[in-house]
Amino acid sequence: MIKSTELSPPTSAQLDAKDRLAPYRDYFVEPEGGSVIAYLDGNSLGRPLRVTAANLAAFVQGEWGTSLIRSWDEKWMDEPTAVGDRLGEVVLGAAPGQSFIGDSTSVLLYKLLRAGLDGQPGRNQIVIDRDNFPTDRFIVEGIAAELDAEIVWIDPDPLTGVTAEDVGAVIGPRTAVVLLSHVAYRSGFLADAPTITSMVKAAGGLMMWDISHSIGAVPLELDAWGVDLAVGCTYKYLNGGPGAPALAYVNSSLLSSLRQPIWGWMGAADPFGMSANFEPAATVRRFITGTPPILAMQPLKDMTELIAEVGMDAIREKSIALTEHALALAEELLVPLGAEIASPRDPDRRGSHVSVNHPLFGEVTARLWEQGVIPDFRPPHGLRIGLSPLSTSFAEVQAGIQAIREVLVSLT
Amino acid sequence: MIKSTELSPPTSAQLDAKDRLAPYRDYFVEPEGGSVIAYLDGNSLGRPLRVTAANLAAFVQGEWGTSLIRSWDEKWMDEPTAVGDRLGEVVLGAAPGQSFIGDSTSVLLYKLLRAGLDGQPGRNQIVIDRDNFPTDRFIVEGIAAELDAEIVWIDPDPLTGVTAEDVGAVIGPRTAVVLLSHVAYRSGFLADAPTITSMVKAAGGLMMWDISHSIGAVPLELDAWGVDLAVGCTYKYLNGGPGAPALAYVNSSLLSSLRQPIWGWMGAADPFGMSANFEPAATVRRFITGTPPILAMQPLKDMTELIAEVGMDAIREKSIALTEHALALAEELLVPLGAEIASPRDPDRRGSHVSVNHPLFGEVTARLWEQGVIPDFRPPHGLRIGLSPLSTSFAEVQAGIQAIREVLVSLT
Known part of the structure; x- marks a missing residue:
């Protein structure tokens, strides 16, 4: 095993010592019994904030247990859009009135994509x-099957990801909607959203970004980029808890023209009018369907406020330092054992996780989990190292990658 | 104001004294500061159990904060169907493998109704x-618009609700799916589910019940009745918290033939296979779409276990006693002021809430809420008195209806 003193400078200890965001690590729940040595999967499930348990208990006692049904009138009816607007301000680069917390990421993808198609x-x-x-x-695939739409597939280089050139080669007068991930779930590749969005719109298409792997980790400027539609996950870098409801963004220019297919009472102009026919709300609420998941959207509010306090620029700066550190360590400790770096080297083209490939990584991951070192594995042979900026230390990255090396050595 | 001693026997105090379920009222969170005198809206939002705050805190620390992403392997992947199966056993009358916790009630209605239509x-x-x-x-309405299906409307008597005769008059060889509410949200009318289900199936249709207002309050026998599809709300009598995710039931006979339209990764045969094309799971999981709302489904587990302890028969018995008491009081205190009973008198045809109509009830409800007496109002003039069996006392019903009378008197 390589000791930290043998690493090229700066060492993990030095990086942690000068990390201005280091104190925020204590804001997160400490896993019990020292059972976690390195949590490297904040890109998949963010750790809970300490305040979240207390705030949930207060919510149960107060808004739910004391105000009871009155909370709908006092607060909850506006909660999905109020939380959306706050995220718009803090992480999305979106003016109010375009964002809300709704269903699962998948259901929101369905609703917005169908709305976009119908609007083209x-x-x-x-x-x-x-x-x-x-x-x-x-x-x-499901929507294409039901609506007889045509899927145009881009085959990106898995390392460089979808480029503006890739998109330019396939868009044209029949392009209805382009759906891409801002940060690729495997490689961590960060797409050139401003350029691609402009190209798609110039071709008359609607640009829809899946921001699941960037929201809360990579600065976004949805309004400035001219994005039409976006959907993002809140249990990754927004630490909303397992299965937390997702965020959707619909550009204000589309609010009056687009309609989504799942007509529920909470998307109606007058939800309590109990009217005979469905009339969609004139606002972004028209994209809401059922009763909003009020309890489930509480934890992500806590992380949103912490991000507001720290600022996205500082978060991005630490994110880059963490991924640079991880890549340097992987290069030094894992590549000599046959591993391949599967993420962009250019930090400007990288989100907050890195991937490394090795044929044995499936087996390696299972053993790591048992010993409290927790990256995740994506078939066929990718190990993902997720680096949630506010909860991850540089020493943790080092401990994790050293453990990966040790298990890999033991298996070969 | 009429004092309780002037009421016909038995009095509220006598009913509470002999109520075997009375001790369970202490299991629920006490509203702060004596601010709630009578909570009569458990049919809209059930009160939280005391254990729920503690269990949520333990969940944040343990399954989420300590086991972290490992919880998906250890427990969470099976949680939606495990909770569904437990509800099947305790409240639905459903064998395992047919029920799950999924999206909002509205989204589940969409998915199952479309699946049913496509399967016919x-x-x-x-x-x-x-x-x-x-x-x-x-x-x-939305599905009919997009699929060019025909809606066949039943116009029930609002008091008697949808009868078997109403259904018999409209079903035939073109009937694809019949969607009815088991308990009507306004009148509380309890439909004859076994008879109607048999008739619809005999005509070759699929019977889909919305059990939102019966689940947890009225005994259900979905398997025995031969129900095809059901969707139910969990924040009413299952006390799951505001916007808690809903329950869906798909009869095992339909699992291999029906497909729903929103193809997400968690409904795939191998969610982590990251395969090129969507292949639905062979089990009820095929009706799941996105990442299940794990945190949001915790509170309803607490109530499910309490119901298991008490038993649905005892719950139904108290529910009937409460609604009988409410109707007797309304008859005595409100009808003389011009109110009309808008719920069935026959307890066998009634769920766990009653409605009373009066032109001033919109105004009355607003004033009642301010003083901690909380029924709800449904336009144009219906006041609903919801009686959640385990958290409501007979004295509370009396205090609430007396307060309604007082406000009504003050306004006339």
């Missing part, structure tokens, strides 16, 4: 890449 | 009644 008469092509997250591809 | 080639009629809950009607 004469255009029947959905553009997506084969390296996109399965649920994005499956939702597109 | 040659039949294009959806039967629903005009007195059904708005979201049910809106979902049907």
Whole structure:
């Protein structure tokens, strides 16, 4: 095993010592019994904040247990859009009135993609890449099957990800919607959202970004980029808890023209009017369907406020330092054992996780989990190292990658 | 004001004294500062159990904060169906493998109704009644618009609700799916589910029940009745918290033939296979779409276990006693002021809430809420008195109805 003193400078200890965001690590729940040595999967499930348990208990006692049904009038009816607007301000670069917390990421993808398609008469092509997250591809596959739309597949280099050139080669007068992931779930590749969005819009298409792997980790400027539609996960870098409801963004220019297919009472102009026919709300609420998941959207509010306190620029700066550190360590400790770096080397093209490939990583991951070192594994042989900026230390990255090396050595 | 001693026997105090379930009232969170005198809206939002705050805190620390992403392997992947199966055993009368916790009630209605329609080639009629809950009607309206299906409307007597005769008059060889509410949200009318289900199936249709207002309050026998599809709300009598995710039931006979339209990764045969094309799971998981709302489904587990301890028969017995008491009091205290009883008098045809109509009830409800007496109001003039069996006392019913009388008197 290589000791930290043998590493090229700066060492993990030095990086942690000068990390201005280091004190925020204590804001997160400490795993019990020293059972976690390195949590490297904040890109999959963010750790809970300490305040979240207390705030949930207060919510049960107060808004739910004391105000009871009155909370709908006092607060909850506006909660999905109020939380959306706050996220718009803090992480999305979005003016109020365009964002809300709704269903699961997958259901929101379905609703917004169908709304987009229906709003593009004469255009029947959905553009997506084969390296996109399965649920994005499956939702597109399902919609294409039911509506007889055509899927135009981009085959990106899995390392460089979907480029502006890739998109330029396939868009045209039949392009209805382009759905891409801002940060690729496997490689961590960060797409050139401003350029691609401009190209798609110039071709008359709607640009829809899946921001699941960037929201809370990578600065976003949805309004400035001219993004039409976006959907993002809140249990990764927004630490909303397992299965937390997702965020959706619909550009204000589309609010009056787009309609989504799942007509529930909470998307109606007058939800309590109990009217005979469905009339969609004039606002972004028209994209809401059922009763909003009020309890489930409480934890992500805590992380949103912490991000507001720290600022996205500082978070991005630490994120880059963490991924640079991880890549340097992987290069030094894992590549000599046959591993391959599967993430961009250019930090400007990288989100907050890195991937490393090795044929034995499936087996390695199972053993790591048992000993409290927790990256995740994506078939066929990718080990993902997720680096949630506010909860991860540089020493943790080092401990994790050293453990990966040790298990890999023991298996070869 | 009429004092309780002037009421016909038995008095509220006598009923509470002999109520075997009375001790369970202490299991629920006490509203702060004596601010709630009578909570009569458990049919809209059930009160939290005391254990729920503690269990949520333990969940944040343990399954989420300590086991972290490992919880998906250890427990969470099976949680939606495990909770569904437990509800099947305790409240649904459903064998394992047919129930799960999924999206909102509205989204589940959409998914199952579309699945049902697609599974009925040659039949294009959806039967629903005009007195059904708005979201049910809106979902049907949206689906009919997109699929060119025909809506066949039943116009029930708002007091007697949808009868077997009403259904018999409209079903036939073109009936694809019949969607009715087991307990009507306004009148509390309890439909004859076994008879109606048999009739619909004999006509070749699929019977889909919205059990939102019966689950946890009225005994259900979905398997024995031969129900095809059911969707139910968990934040009413299952006390799951505001916006808690809903329950769906798909009869095992349909699991291999029905497919739903929103193809997400968690409904795939191998969610982590990251495969190129969508292949639905062979089990009820095929009706799941996105990442299940694990945190949000914790509170309803607490109530499910309490119901298991008490038993649905005892719950139903108290429910009937409470609604009988409410109707007797309304008859005595409100009808003389011009109010009309708008719920069935026959307890066998009634769920766990009663409605009373009066032109001033909109105004009355607003004043009642301020003083901690909390029924709810449904336009145009219905006041609903919801009686959650385990958290409501007979004295509370009396205090509430006396307060309604006082406010009504003050306004006339």
